[in-house]
Structures are given as structure tokens and as C-alpha cells.
Amino acid sequence: MTKIDKGPPLDAAYWHTVHANDYAVPHDADLSTLTDELARALKDPDPEVRDGIPYVVLRTWIERDVIGRELRAGLGTVMADRFTDHEIQARTFAPLVLDMIVGRGDFDPGWLAAFRRWYPAEADLRGYDPELGWLHAVAHGADLLGTFALHPAVDPTTMLALASDRLLAPTDQIYAQQEDDRLAQAIARALTRPELSEAESVEWLAPIEADFAVGRPPGVPTTAAHTSNAMRTLRMLYLLADVGVRTRPSGPVVRPLHADALQQRLARVLALVFQSH
Structure with a gap:
């Protein structure tokens, strides 16, 4: 497991404030640390965490180039690693984040290789789960x-x-x-x-x-x-x-x-x- 997947739980109030302030990066915040926290949130089994404001913030920051190329590269590798995660929601939300990154023009052959191994082999094809929310592999x-x-x-x-x-x-x-x-x-x-x-x-x-x-x-x-x-x-x-x-x-x-x-x-x-x- 990569170190980005280890850390304190999500501070929901903090991210609600970011959302309310048009996704502005808080003053004196460390963007790398914030990116790590958002990445952890996108494998959380709680759908309110995984598929809520953190997802929207991450998508917006990538679209606006707040998260620059170097950070995106590291984030892409974390998501590629998640294709072998034992938790289904981690595996199935990884392609959503990689889609944001590759859509910006970034590319790493390792990301593609990991995706090609995972996609046809994934056996859990549930769309929506009452407890985990959307999976949608x-x-x-x-x-x-x-x-x-x-x-x-x-x-x-x-x-x-x-x-x-x-x-x-x-x-x-x-x-x-x-x-x-x-x-x-x-x-x-x-x-x-x-x-x-x-x-x-x-x-x-x-x-x-x-x-x-x-x-x-x-x-x-x-x-x-x-x-x-x-x-x-x-x-x-x-x-x-x-x-x-x-x-x-x-x-x-x-x-x-x-x-x-x-x-x-x-x-x-x-x-x-x-x-x-």
C-alpha cells in the first residue's frame, strides 16, 4: 500500500469550506498534503465521503491546473496501484481519477498497463450497492x-x-x-x-x-x-x-x-x- 493511502480521517468541515469558497486553496495550505487527503477520500467505503465534495474538489483542481503536472503524475501512479486494491470501491474509483488526469494530456505507460490488466479481469460488476454506493466498474x-x-x-x-x-x-x-x-x-x-x-x-x-x-x-x-x-x-x-x-x-x-x-x-x-x- 502506498503511503498516500495512510493518514488522518477526512476533515469534512474543511472541505465544505473549500467548496463554498469556489475551490480556492486555503491560505498557507500545503497542496501536496491536501492532494493526498483527497486521494484517500476517494477510496473511502462511505459513499458520502468518496463520492461527495472531495471528488468534486479534486476534479475541479485538476481541471483548473491547481494540481500541477508533477502532483498529477504522482496521483496517477497511486490510482494505477489501486487497481490491485482488495477493496472494490478503491479499484472502481481509480479509473475516475485517472480519467481526469489522462484527460489533461498526461500519460504514463504504467498507468495504461495497470488498467489493461484490471479492466477485463474485474469480477465485481455491481453498479450500485446499498452500503457502498456507486461502484460501477x-x-x-x-x-x-x-x-x-x-x-x-x-x-x-x-x-x-x-x-x-x-x-x-x-x-x-x-x-x-x-x-x-x-x-x-x-x-x-x-x-x-x-x-x-x-x-x-x-x-x-x-x-x-x-x-x-x-x-x-x-x-x-x-x-x-x-x-x-x-x-x-x-x-x-x-x-x-x-x-x-x-x-x-x-x-x-x-x-x-x-x-x-x-x-x-x-x-x-x-x-x-x-x-x-
């Missing part, structure tokens, strides 16, 4: 996948393959809180990268196509959960190929580079699991 991971896919240092084909691996990982958990939509958006963002060839824009679907082609075992009345998740994700991707996606919040809506070829391949893949009765 698939959705939070999808957001980071889409951000990595837009970074010039990242090969977009590796992110498309990673999305395929996540969709094919066996699970009993049906996506029930728009995880399929979030993952489809991430894939669509990856597919806007201009260096992708037409073949590369559709080849990542081959393993999913092969999985769909196997079909349901005889006598099994329902589709496997991962198959259901995958086909709903691909349906949303088909729609996004048609209407486009934003690669940044205030940016224009753009279609994937080879949208027509993508839709043709998606239609072929989805036809394998279409049930007419």
Missing part, C-alpha cells in the same frame, strides 16, 4: 478506456481489443445501469482516431462474432449474461455510428471514421443473436 472503466483511446500515445486498436475482452469476460451480472451505453461511447470515441484503417475499425469484433456464433447450448432458455451485455453494447454502438459521438464535452459530434463499414459488420454480428420467436 464497467462504466468507470469505460470512461477511462475512451480517454486513453484518444491520447496520441495510445494505439487505439489496443483499446478496441480491451473493450472486446471486457465484453467477453464471463459474468453473471447483467448491465443494468447504462454500463452498455458508457462502454459503447468509449468504443465510438476510439473509432474516431484518424489513423485507424477500415479493417482495424471492424477486426476487433471478430472474437465477439465467434462467441455469438456458438449460440446458446441446447435446452438453455436464456442468453448468457455476457452475451446479453455485449449485444446491447453493440446495438448502442450501431446507433452512435449513425449519429456520432463527442470526443470532448464541448466538442462537435463526429461519426466514427469508417462508420458505414462498422455498421455493416455490427449488423452481421448482431444477426447471430437475433431471436425471432
Whole structure:
């Protein structure tokens, strides 16, 4: 465990004051110490701590460059380490923070390697837990996948393959809180990268196509959960190929580079699991 994860409990009143003062850094405060405290808060099992004001303060300070590049680099490494944490909320909030950092243009190959190991292997796919609050491993991971896919240092084909691996990982958990939509958006963002060839824009679907082609075992009345998740994700991707996606919040809506070829391949893949009765 990194030392940043050890320290005193969150001073809620202090952070409420920061929030009320338009996120201004308190006078004479040590920004490194404050960043450490915010990082600890984002693995707290109490959702009011983890998903409350500390999250908003951290996001705002990163957006405003209050937390500069050097501190962001250290924070990114802490979050990458959390992908192997034994607590689920620590693992699933790590991609949210890395998304903030990579979205600023920062990049470390170690962050990407840690994420690629974690994302398809995560077995706890609960969206919301009554005690822990939002966990959302698939959705939070999808957001980071889409951000990595837009970074010039990242090969977009590796992110498309990673999305395929996540969709094919066996699970009993049906996506029930728009995880399929979030993952489809991430894939669509990856597919806007201009260096992708037409073949590369559709080849990542081959393993999913092969999985769909196997079909349901005889006598099994329902589709496997991962198959259901995958086909709903691909349906949303088909729609996004048609209407486009934003690669940044205030940016224009753009279609994937080879949208027509993508839709043709998606239609072929989805036809394998279409049930007419």
C-alpha cells in the first residue's frame, strides 16, 4: 500500500469550506498534503465521503491546473496501484481519477498497463450497492478506456481489443445501469482516431462474432449474461455510428471514421443473436 493511502480521517468541515469558497486553496495550505487527503477520500467505503465534495474538489483542481503536472503524475501512479486494491470501491474509483488526469494530456505507460490488466479481469460488476454506493466498474472503466483511446500515445486498436475482452469476460451480472451505453461511447470515441484503417475499425469484433456464433447450448432458455451485455453494447454502438459521438464535452459530434463499414459488420454480428420467436 502506498503511503498516500495512510493518514488522518477526512476533515469534512474543511472541505465544505473549500467548496463554498469556489475551490480556492486555503491560505498557507500545503497542496501536496491536501492532494493526498483527497486521494484517500476517494477510496473511502462511505459513499458520502468518496463520492461527495472531495471528488468534486479534486476534479475541479485538476481541471483548473491547481494540481500541477508533477502532483498529477504522482496521483496517477497511486490510482494505477489501486487497481490491485482488495477493496472494490478503491479499484472502481481509480479509473475516475485517472480519467481526469489522462484527460489533461498526461500519460504514463504504467498507468495504461495497470488498467489493461484490471479492466477485463474485474469480477465485481455491481453498479450500485446499498452500503457502498456507486461502484460501477464497467462504466468507470469505460470512461477511462475512451480517454486513453484518444491520447496520441495510445494505439487505439489496443483499446478496441480491451473493450472486446471486457465484453467477453464471463459474468453473471447483467448491465443494468447504462454500463452498455458508457462502454459503447468509449468504443465510438476510439473509432474516431484518424489513423485507424477500415479493417482495424471492424477486426476487433471478430472474437465477439465467434462467441455469438456458438449460440446458446441446447435446452438453455436464456442468453448468457455476457452475451446479453455485449449485444446491447453493440446495438448502442450501431446507433452512435449513425449519429456520432463527442470526443470532448464541448466538442462537435463526429461519426466514427469508417462508420458505414462498422455498421455493416455490427449488423452481421448482431444477426447471430437475433431471436425471432
